[in-house]
Amino acid sequence: MNRIVGRTELGPDVVQIELEAPDISRRRKPGQFIILRVDETGERIPLTIAGSDASRGTISLIVQGVGKSTKQLNALPAGSTISDLVGPLGRATEIPAHGTVACIGGGIGTAVIYPIVKALHETETHVIAILGARNKGLLILEEQIRALADEFYVTTDDGSHGRKGFVSDQLHDCLKAGQNGGRKIDEVIAIGPLPMMKVVCQVTKPFAVRTVISLNSIMVDGTGMCGGCRVTVGGDMKYVCVDGPEFDGHKVDFDELSQRLRTYREDEQRALKLYVEGSRP
Amino acid sequence: MAKKLVKTKTPIPCQAADARRANFLEVALGYTKEMAVAEAERCLKCSNQPCVAGCPVEIDIPAFIALMQQGDISGAARKIKEKNALPAVCGRVCPQEDQCEKVCTMTKKFEPVGIGRLERFAADFEAAQAFPGDNGASLPARAPKTGRRIACVGSGPSSLTVAGDLILLGHEVTVFEALHKAGGVLVYGIPEFRLPKAIVQREIDYLSRLGVEVRTNTVIGKSFTIDELLGEEGYDAVFIGTGAGLPHFMKIPGINLPGVYSANEYLTRSNLMKAYRFPEYDTPIVRGQRVAVVGGGNTAMDSVRTALRLGAKEARLVYRRSRAEMPARKEEVEHAEEEGVIFMMLTNPTRIFADEGGRVGLMECVKMELGAPDESGRRSPVVMPGSEFTLEVDTVVMAVGQGANPLIRATTPDLKCNKWGYIEADEETGRTSKPGVFAGGDIVSGGATVILAMGAGRKAARAIHAYVTSLPRRAETGRR
Ligand SMILES: Cc1cc2nc3c(=O)[nH]c(=O)nc-3n(C[C@H](O)[C@H](O)[C@H](O)COP(=O)(O)OP(=O)(O)OC[C@H]3O[C@@H](n4cnc5c(N)ncnc54)[C@H](O)[C@@H]3O)c2cc1C
Ligand SMILES: Cc1cc2nc3c(=O)[nH]c(=O)nc-3n(C[C@H](O)[C@H](O)[C@H](O)COP(=O)(O)OP(=O)(O)OC[C@H]3O[C@@H](n4cnc5c(N)ncnc54)[C@H](O)[C@@H]3O)c2cc1C
Ligand code: SF4
Ligand code: SF4
Ligand code: FES
Numbered sequence: 234m235n236r237i238v239g240r241t242e243l244g245p246d247v248v249q250i251e252l253e254a255p256d257i258s259r260r261r262k263p264g265q266f267i268i269l270r271v272d273e274t275g276e277r278i279p280l281t282i283a284g285s286d287a288s289r290g291t292i293s294l295i296v297q298g299v300g301k302s303t304k305q306l307n308a309l310p311a312g313s314t315i316s317d318l319v320g321p322l323g324r325a326t327e328i329p330a331h332g333t334v335a336c337i338g339g340g341i342g343t344a345v346i347y348p349i350v351k352a353l354h355e356t357e358t359h360v361i362a363i364l365g366a367r368n369k370g371l372l373i374l375e376e377q378i379r380a381l382a383d384e385f386y387v388t389t390d391d392g393s394h395g396r397k398g399f400v401s402d403q404l405h406d407c408l409k410a411g412q413n414g415g416r417k418i419d420e421v422i423a424i425g426p427l428p429m430m431k432v433v434c435q436v437t438k439p440f441a442v443r444t445v446i447s448l449n450s451i452m453v454d455g456t457g458m459c460g461g462c463r464v465t466v467g468g469d470m471k472y473v474c475v476d477g478p479e480f481d482g483h484k485v486d487f488d489e490l491s492q493r494l495r496t497y498r499e500d501e502q503r504a505l506k507l508y509v510e511g512s513r514p
Numbered sequence: 515m516a517k518k519l520v521k522t523k524t525p526i527p528c529q530a531a532d533a534r535r536a537n538f539l540e541v542a543l544g545y546t547k548e549m550a551v552a553e554a555e556r557c558l559k560c561s562n563q564p565c566v567a568g569c570p571v572e573i574d575i576p577a578f579i580a581l582m583q584q585g586d587i588s589g590a591a592r593k594i595k596e597k598n599a600l601p602a603v604c605g606r607v608c609p610q611e612d613q614c615e616k617v618c619t620m621t622k623k624f625e626p627v628g629i630g631r632l633e634r635f636a637a638d639f640e641a642a643q644a645f646p647g648d649n650g651a652s653l654p655a656r657a658p659k660t661g662r663r664i665a666c667v668g669s670g671p672s673s674l675t676v677a678g679d680l681i682l683l684g685h686e687v688t689v690f691e692a693l694h695k696a697g698g699v700l701v702y703g704i705p706e707f708r709l710p711k712a713i714v715q716r717e718i719d720y721l722s723r724l725g726v727e728v729r730t731n732t733v734i735g736k737s738f739t740i741d742e743l744l745g746e747e748g749y750d751a752v753f754i755g756t757g758a759g760l761p762h763f764m765k766i767p768g769i770n771l772p773g774v775y776s777a778n779e780y781l782t783r784s785n786l787m788k789a790y791r792f793p794e795y796d797t798p799i800v801r802g803q804r805v806a807v808v809g810g811g812n813t814a815m816d817s818v819r820t821a822l823r824l825g826a827k828e829a830r831l832v833y834r835r836s837r838a839e840m841p842a843r844k845e846e847v848e849h850a851e852e853e854g855v856i857f858m859m860l861t862n863p864t865r866i867f868a869d870e871g872g873r874v875g876l877m878e879c880v881k882m883e884l885g886a887p888d889e890s891g892r893r894s895p896v897v898m899p900g901s902e903f904t905l906e907v908d909t910v911v912m913a914v915g916q917g918a919n920p921l922i923r924a925t926t927p928d929l930k931c932n933k934w935g936y937i938e939a940d941e942e943t944g945r946t947s948k949p950g951v952f953a954g955g956d957i958v959s960g961g962a963t964v965i966l967a968m969g970a971g972r973k974a975a976r977a978i979h980a981y982v983t984s985l986p987r988r989a990e991t992g993r994r
Binding site: 256257260270274275276277301302316317318319320321322453454455456457458459460461463464465470475489492493495496497500501503504507513 | 872873921
């Protein structure tokens, strides 16, 4: 049982949740995640650790309500408890000590990139942050990340804030600038919806820039026991929960993963509908 | 006056095959007391006791059966418990035909005594007696506190045995389990219809009442390392019983299509996460109409019978050797057949194709024939050229073996492992290359059986007790 000690709404159905988890808060590193179960009938869902406060023994999660479990979690008031929490899981991000790194966050991926930007900020790395969302209202953590980045850009699909277009357009311009005497980007870390990460990889490929992405395959145990999270990277089978979640984006088989993410689509929609209607058995 | 020998085992009442294939309730219903006593009467009380030697933990089988003949079921249960802490589990899942019952004198001419069924009956009978209002008064005595602390990693049968033995010797014991529920394969792997989860929970609760601390949601190698357990966490010794929980996949095209599962995932979703009760429980599972399970062991059998219960119209077992080589328990194979599982022996998948929606649609297989025996003495299957054919499938479950999970190995460099990644441990003591660290069960032996894991735990517990009691007193500093 872990207690929710605080919650802040960051955007439409995006909630930052502070949870009591002293052991995890002491050990966790950027890029790692936890798996939780809201209640006794709940499923095990993976969520990135967005931050921690070791002195208070808490970790924070930033959760987007996309389906039954995340919506249920986001509806919990401060003071309530969830039944299970395990972590920190996965490998930590390799944080470069210097050079120039472009950090790209799309949608809820911004929550995942945030602790990485924070860690990079502590090094000599020059951080270019590019955040994207469909529209202004969906953008999260803008001020927090702006304060940590050396260069900062925002794009929205509809142009309601920042540049109209995609994060990949902005990244392309930054990479081009690097070729034309501007600052050269040594590494790109891109985290967001799968199609976004796929496009980012297509953009960086011709520039031969190392591109790290964080995969969100469907998980059960998170310890390498079930193989449900498997992906193909460079022709090899990898488990996202123990070998990842971050991989070299130029080697990932995106189509296979996006196919796998659709495995339970109908069941997910059914569960969500029953939950919203309050008619779950 | 010689009593008349009854040639066959007293049949165990079961749910009818067409009823049980549609539910997850236990298949075998168990003996009544009359049946148990009748079956016990079949025992010849052999003076050479071959059955005892056939049991990996050497239960005094003739003695417990003699008590049952007298109608003293509780006495029989206590007799069994002297050697086996989980009789309700072993009576259900032991491969008796390869162990105690294989060498029973009765098999010379007739069917063996139903030792497993009797063990199960005794355990269930005793639990039913003890339970209502049992406030722990009947707990065995614990030795005086030693102040020694032991960490058991994993909560499968090996760790549970270590914990149960060491707590009675006066040590403090903590069991660390990665998942949210303790029990190992007994809860996430073996289905409810073969081993009701309430039985496993009863055993865990019993350990808790004895004083064992069970910490779920803790992954050793991530939450804490082995060195941290021995260091700042203040444990004097660690037992590693993490099982063989790394699924193997065949290296064939299409293995990552949606609808292709490892048996571990398929069974974990269904058993641990209760996907068979979706949407009451949140975890979904593909409810295939045409399911192919690849493999011939208990894991394969459990998967294919789960598929039936999830509503499959066709549940096939695809196995590359013949029926005689199937490692699964005989009783489960028979049960599966009665339930309508289609056995496709001497068949091996070569490719899996997607349907137009991108999910599993077809599986290509080849026919096999048995060649010369290999090193293990088993006749190895060889492909019959040109025998390719395809099966229409919408779900494929791979139950082709397990490996060693690398999490602990990767974070404990001085722990010696063999080339397959299993921990090297002394067979008699469970001692590993690392001082204070012991190991047993599937993480040492590779996938084996519940009773062998328990046997390894028993030996390790003995060695751990000797080890921690010989340690100089630890300074109080450095403890939590
Ligand atoms: C390593 C990792 C870190 C993650 N970090 C975060 C985070 O910090 N914040 C956040 O909001 N979300 C994060 N996710 C995604 C989050 O786990 C899913 O959104 C959640 O499991 C969906 O559950 P649901 O019942 O609400 O929705 P469902 O109804 O189950 O699914 C809705 C949609 O989410 C996708 N989905 C379902 N299950 C998963 C899953 N286990 N992982 C990924 N996608 C899934 C489905 O494809 C579907 O499109 C992370 C996922 C992974 C693997
Ligand atoms: C589907 C299936 C059916 C079977 N049927 C039979 C049968 O009928 N009869 C029979 O005798 N045997 C059967 N077996 C085999 C038997 O279950 C195993 O041999 C036995 O459970 C091994 O016990 P164990 O103590 O080694 O560990 P396991 O039972 O494998 O348990 C290990 C536990 O450790 C946990 N763990 C792993 N890594 C960590 C970590 N780093 N930190 C914390 N916890 C960790 C795991 O989550 C797991 O709960 C079956 C196996 C399977 C998979
Ligand atoms: S524990 Fe297993 S092998 Fe031993 S007597 Fe019982 S059923 Fe037979
Ligand atoms: S070998 Fe069989 S008949 Fe003989 S004592 Fe054992 S159980 Fe009884
Ligand atoms: S989630 Fe099960 S192996 Fe990764």
